[in-house]
Amino acid sequence: MPTRDIRIAAVVFDAYGTLLDVHAAVARHAGRIGPQAGAVSALWRTKQLEYSWILSATGDYEDFSCVTARALDVALAAHGVADAALCEDLLGAYRRLDAFPDAAPALSALRGAGMATAILSNGEPGMLAEAVEAAGLAPLLDAVLSVHPLRCYKPARAVYALATDRFACQPHEIAFVSGNAWDAYGAARFGFRTCWLNRSAVPTEYWLDRLAAARIGTLADLPGLLAP
Numbered sequence: 001m002p003t004r005d006i007r008i009a010a011v012v013f014d015a016y017g018t019l020l021d022v023h024a025a026v027a028r029h030a031g032r033i034g035p036q037a038g039a040v041s042a043l044w045r046t047k048q049l050e051y052s053w054i055l056s057a058t059g060d061y062e063d064f065s066c067v068t069a070r071a072l073d074v075a076l077a078a079h080g081v082a083d084a085a086l087c088e089d090l091l092g093a094y095r096r097l098d099a100f101p102d103a104a105p106a107l108s109a110l111r112g113a114g115m116a117t118a119i120l121s122n123g124e125p126g127m128l129a130e131a132v133e134a135a136g137l138a139p140l141l142d143a144v145l146s147v148h149p150l151r152c153y154k155p156a157r158a159v160y161a162l163a164t165d166r167f168a169c170q171p172h173e174i175a176f177v178s179g180n181a182w183d184a185y186g187a188a189r190f191g192f193r194t195c196w197l198n199r200s201a202v203p204t205e206y207w208l209d210r211l212a213a214a215r216i217g218t219l220a221d222l223p224g225l226l227a228p
Contacts, residue, residue, distance in 0.1 A: 008193075008226060009169035010142070011110050014178035015121035018197055019103040020131055024095035032086050036079045040221075043078055047071035049090045049182075052153040061151040063124040068094060095127050099135035100199075106219035107140035113227050118143040120163050120176075122153050143167075155186025163192075175226055177219070181206045192223055195222065 015225050016022050026033065027042035033040055048071040055061055062070075069091055076087060101145055118141060121128055125146045132138045145162045154160075163174050171191030178184045184196040185206035194213040198204075201217065208215075214225060 009167040010116040010171040011175045012118045012120050012163045015119045018179035020097040040075050044075035095130045096134035101221040104176040107171045109223040116142040120145045124148045160190040
């Protein structure tokens, strides 16, 4: 991902799984769920993404808060958890996820180097606003962009165009960072200078090995990668 010879209009981040820990909601209530808490969290995330893709593929739409609730219902039922109060608490916790420890320092360093920062997310505007405020990231972002006005989800090309429209630039002037390999693939295909944040050191997938996508294990590596 060569970046030093071309102006970067903005560094744009995915939110869920990149800046925000999607498993923090279940972690806060793991004692109430029991030994299957990790499996519940994993299935919740899997179904959340799966539903968003199916909706977009069929030309339908429900906002991300509804998708998240439907996915949680299935994850809890699959593991035999029937607790309406717990379900509500988990959904509330999802709206106030913890930021990864490296998120705020990286955003601050990028802004200190003169780069604009933004989120481009499947989240609907209300849940995104609540999440970035609760995580303490709001002052470190120049824009928070939601798919909601388009009524479709990533990796639709129209979603990535929200960033180029917002910053009035070409795709190669955006550095895009995602902890989700499928999202990094979609962004790279759109033309962004893409960085896949591979926190868990999982094998490369979604054809990222064929694309000019940088790979990092922590957001602490990002300012040095992008700084002029």
